[in-house]
Amino acid sequence: MSEAKELNGLRERIDAVDAQLLELISERARCAEEVAQVKRAAGADSDLYRPEREAQVLRRVQAENKGPLSDETVARLFREIMSACLALEAQLRIAFLGPEGTYTHGAVLKHFGRDTALAPMNSLPDVFREVESGSCQYGVVPIENSTEGMVSHTLDLFVQSPLKVCGEVLVRIHHHLLSTHDEVEQIKRVYAHQQALAQCRRWLDVNLPKAELIALSSNAEAARHVAGEDGAAAIAGDTAAELYGLKMLRRNIEDHPDNTTRFLVIGTQAVPPSGEDKTTVLVSTPNRPGALHRLLTPLALNSVSMTRIESRPSRCVNWEYVYFLDIEGHADAAEVKAALAGLRQESDLFRILGAYPRAVL
Numbered sequence: 001m002s003e004a005k006e007l008n009g010l011r012e013r014i015d016a017v018d019a020q021l022l023e024l025i026s027e028r029a030r031c032a033e034e035v036a037q038v039k040r041a042a043g044a045d046s047d048l049y050r051p052e053r054e055a056q057v058l059r060r061v062q063a064e065n066k067g068p069l070s071d072e073t074v075a076r077l078f079r080e081i082m083s084a085c086l087a088l089e090a091q092l093r094i095a096f097l098g099p100e101g102t103y104t105h106g107a108v109l110k111h112f113g114r115d116t117a118l119a120p121m122n123s124l125p126d127v128f129r130e131v132e133s134g135s136c137q138y139g140v141v142p143i144e145n146s147t148e149g150m151v152s153h154t155l156d157l158f159v160q161s162p163l164k165v166c167g168e169v170l171v172r173i174h175h176h177l178l179s180t181h182d183e184v185e186q187i188k189r190v191y192a193h194q195q196a197l198a199q200c201r202r203w204l205d206v207n208l209p210k211a212e213l214i215a216l217s218s219n220a221e222a223a224r225h226v227a228g229e230d231g232a233a234a235i236a237g238d239t240a241a242e243l244y245g246l247k248m249l250r251r252n253i254e255d256h257p258d259n260t261t262r263f264l265v266i267g268t269q270a271v272p273p274s275g276e277d278k279t280t281v282l283v284s285t286p287n288r289p290g291a292l293h294r295l296l297t298p299l300a301l302n303s304v305s306m307t308r309i310e311s312r313p314s315r316c317v318n319w320e321y322v323y324f325l326d327i328e329g330h331a332d333a334a335e336v337k338a339a340l341a342g343l344r345q346e347s348d349l350f351r352i353l354g355a356y357p358r359a360v361l
């Protein structure tokens with residue numbers, strides 16, 4: 001068979017599959033519209049977005065995937081299908097630390113897909129405020145980075161805010177050298193956020209030892225800047241490259257390849273169990289010997305695993321601290337409930353910040 005004939009045959013098969021896919025995706029979208037009607041009839045208008053259900057759908061398609069596409073790719077495709085289906089039910093507005101093109105913007109797209117309205121904010125307090133006021137239903141904020149540690153500003157904002165944690169997003173931070181030029185040799189100046197310059201220090205020393213390094217307020221700002229400047233490159237991620245139409249001169253130039261940032265989704269919704277969940281609590285204890293030990297004992301007694309503990313000054317009394325605990329399991333699960341009851345007895349301040357699905361993507 002000639003190549004053209006073989007290609008034609010395969011393309012006919014692809015066309016037929018696409019027609020079926022379109023029919024099935026449309027059928028799925030019609031189901032989502034009906035789901036919205038059922039929710040509205042039950043008065044559950046505000047909770048059209050269901051994080052626990054989305055996590056279950058994504059986990060199921062990954063478990064059932066037989067290839068050749070990777071589990072990650074299949075989940076990403078279904079992420080976008082669900083995002084489009086949800087957009088038929090309601091238009092979500094998501095606040096995040098802007099400008100567009102930041103890694104937080106990347107986290108929003110990864111978690112919610114592309115069918116939401118974006119509300120880039122100038123500061124983390126603005127993100128909390130937008131969600132508290134109801135202008136945005138959800139917000140996405142950075143909470144910790146595997147090399148830089150906690151984002152203490154975010155933790156402090158939780159102490160004052162009534163908002164809940166509705167989800168988590170893990171984003172592998174890959175820094176790329178972006179430019180309008182084709183060759184690294186053409187680059188005389190490199191713009192990026194101070195942290196990104198530091199995280200690519202070794203690569204820059206070896207590959208662009210003579211380039212001037214200029215710190216800007218964000219990597220996205222750097223990408224926007226170089227789009228119009230000769231001899232310049234920015235260090236930024238995929239989202240910024242796409243947004244500003246820049247070429248990837250070199251990919252993954254970070255010195256530590258497994259640099260990951262964890263983001264939290266904040267909102268007003270209490271999320272039911274998804275089957276694989278986490279709970280974040282905020283507690284404080286009086287400052288006396290053995291207080292922290294006593295505080296954590298109920299977790300051990302109920303075989304509940306703590307994955308993280310962070311302390312922050314309480315800002316009410318000098319040398320008194322509040323603790324943020326991440327524990328495995330949903331706050332409604334029997335053993336977690338029992339552990340939290342014990343914890344509550346040992347603490348002055350006790351708040352469940354949220355129980356939410358473990359990150360899937």
Ligand SMILES: O=C(O)C(=O)C[C@]1(C(=O)O)C=C[C@@H](O)C=C1
Pocket residue numbers: 032035036048049050051053054057081082083085086089
């Ligand atoms: O199952 C629901 O509650 C739906 O609204 C449907 C659906 C989906 O497309 O699968 C859409 C949005 C929700 O966030 C969860 C799932």
